[in-house]
Amino acid sequence: MIKYIPLIFPFLLIIPDVVNFVASGFVIRTSSPAISKDQWDCWTKQGLTDALIRVYHPKGYVDAAGVANLVAWQELDEISGNQVGYSPCLANCQNNLTMVPDQINALVDELKKNGIDFDVLQILIEIDPSQPWSENKTANQQILLSAINTIANMDWNYDYQVNIISSNTSWSKIFGASFTKPSTLYSGMVNLYWIYWNGKPGLEEWTSFGGWTIPAVHEYAGNINNSPCTDAIYAIGKL
Template identity: 25%
Template sequence: METNHAMKFLLALFALVGAVSAGADGLDFIQATSVATMQCLRNNGISFVIPRIFTSLGTIDQTGINNVKNAHAAGISYIDGYLFPCLATRCGSGGQQVKEALDALASQGTKIGTIWLDIERLAWPANHVSNRAFIQSMVNEAQARKQLVGIYSNYYNWQDIVGLDYTGLSHLPLWWAEYDGEKDFGKYRSFGGWAKPNIHQWAGDQAGPCGVSVDWNFIPA
């Protein structure tokens, strides 16, 4: 299962970067974006988008799902989505949250390439063991549904949430968050068993093209 998952991701990734010799620019964002705006982003050199599809409050992000649908309609080829897990006791397990997000996409007749699990410091318990189990349950649900899945995090978030010694998910692709202003992996500091990331989120909360407030991402050639 894991080898097949990695191969599918790499094939998609190679196809993406192979089409753009200097690398691929992408965005993640949460604001509502129309088909026309998505077309504008595409025309401004944006190769991939990653809307939020589930919020830290434990709710489906309908705006994000609409953004996924509009990105498809606009002809953007590479469309992922990210899930910001809810850690409150009233929320379901990690696996249940992934199920809800994927069910919502399916029920609305759309899909994403990879679901990225947003692992950053916000309300996580201090217990690394339970946090690891929570994240693993999300991964298990995605893989059981044959959904490509990856991890969004960085050195300090990983250290605080699961511990730097935890390498149990290093077979998954890594979306590395580091606002260093550089469209490369030059300042990457290894953690969690990842020798290098797959995507670099290099700037956040920016006024992007076409009137969209964005985080900037990059995949090198």
């Protein structure tokens, strides 16, 4: 059964050429660019409390660089959890794993092999509109539901939560505007990480979709490549 862990996602806006940071908690979303323990430590001194790191690539493999970033991240004393990004492979998967449960099992096995701390784990399913989703919205819905149920029903013996990363546009295009089932699953414990890069941290432009009346996170800035600690590209959001 799924266990509820509140999302710890207070964020800070970071845009190119802006390097003054407020000392408050925030999260960065990243994937492959290498981030060392010292760089993570630099980020925590800027107020970072959580990192969302994509570990499963949509081309169908566990991203070794993402795993290394996660290992370096959990070596810090200040962290409060591991946020893992899973982007489903939909076609031509490099590891030949075409079924969502097999992909998630491969992801979890790799995390275990690398000693990732599973005491508090959150897996976020990334809805990537650049991937070859079917024109059949019902088929796409089944892929997402399979991912949610696989994560939620694994007997991992630790606390975890499954969440979804998507924009309103991607949701409507891929699943259909009327598709709301994920928001109702597991007593409403499947949260939404809303992508809408408008440069504003608030929810003034939020419009309900997918059955969620409010997002857990608003990611409001992306393609960021200038920061005090690294040159990697991040996306930043705010609760």
